[in-house]
Amino acid sequence: MLTKNKFSWFQLNTQIRCEEFNNFAENIESFLTNKVSEIEADFEKRASQLTKDEQSEFFEMMFEEEYHNFSNSFPSLLRQSLFLTVYAFFEQQLIGICKTFERQNQSIKLKDLKHKGITAAQFYLKRVVKLPFPDDTDLWIKIKSYSELRNHFAHNNKLSDKEVIASLHKIQGLKIDCIEHNKTTHISIELQKEFILEFLDIIYEFLTLLNSISIEHKN
Numbered sequence: 157m158l159t160k161n162k163f164s165w166f167q168l169n170t171q172i173r174c175e176e177f178n179n180f181a182e183n184i185e186s187f188l189t190n191k192v193s194e195i196e197a198d199f200e201k202r203a204s205q206l207t208k209d210e211q212s213e214f215f216e217m218m219f220e221e222e223y224h225n226f227s228n229s230f231p232s233l234l235r236q237s238l239f240l241t242v243y244a245f246f247e248q249q250l251i252g253i254c255k256t257f258e259r260q261n262q263s264i265k266l267k268d269l270k271h272k273g274i275t276a277a278q279f280y281l282k283r284v285v286k287l288p289f290p291d292d293t294d295l296w297i298k299i300k301s302y303s304e305l306r307n308h309f310a311h312n313n314k315l316s317d318k319e320v321i322a323s324l325h326k327i328q329g330l331k332i333d334c335i336e337h338n339k340t341t342h343i344s345i346e347l348q349k350e351f352i353l354e355f356l357d358i359i360y361e362f363l364t365l366l367n368s369i370s371i372e373h374k375n
Contacts, residue, residue: 166256167367170249174360177242181352184234191226195219235347236309239355243306246299246359250277253370257285274303287373295362301327302355308345328354 199219203211215223254266254277264284271279278296282289290296301323321343324332329351333344 166249166252167364170360170363170367173245174356177238177245178353178356181238181356184238185231185349188226188231188234192223195223195226199223231349232347235352238352239347240306240309242352242355242359243302246363247274247277249363250274250281250366253277253366254280254285256370257281257287274299285373288369290362290365290369293362293365295358295365297323298327298358299362302358305330305345327351 199215202218203214206214251266257280258265264280266276266280269276269279278289278291281287282291301320304320305324305327321332321334324330324345329348331346331348333346335342335344
């Protein structure tokens with residue numbers, strides 16, 4: 157049986173990294189919010205004596221690009237990049253558990269499987285290690301939806317399956333607009349401020365659960 161000590165590092169590393177990601181997300185969101193407020197205050201101060209038409213023209217000439225960057229473009233890029241980074245961390249943590257069991261003289265290695273990513277880890281732990289992998293939990297079901305979103309961003313996979321789109325609508329902090337044009341559905345996805353914090357909570361809870369199961373498991 158794998159002792160608690162063998163997985164104590166795993167739980168500690170998971171906690172530390174999730175806290176770092178959480179702090180980074182909160183700080184970057186605070187910076188962006190403050191920057192938008194600064195731009196608005198600067199505009200109001202400099203345009204206070206102008207007419208509405210003059211204000212509109214002044215804003216377009218002097219503030220529009222910067223305001224759009226800090227209120228829309230930069231948040232979108234940063235949230236998407238952070239999501240992909242956190243997802244990669246989650247995947248590596250799952251692989252780390254698999255590697256720990258591999259060292260317990262498992263004849264089949266993770267690399268031998270045809271599956272990839274978190275699906276490979278799930279299959280290995282459940283089918284090879286015979287671990288009671290918690291894939292019937294709400295946590296794992298949610299994570300599979302995040303996986304579809306990750307593949308959409310990382311590989312530009314088209315979101316066309318109605319069930320997948322329906323599952324994405326349930327993700328907190330994710331805004332999805334479906335636009336019909338020329339009999340084709342175009343999907344617009346926006347990651348909102350609370351999105352990454354919700355994802356961090358989910359993966360931390362799941363990894364904590366899986367760690368506990370791994371400690372008790374007998375080879």
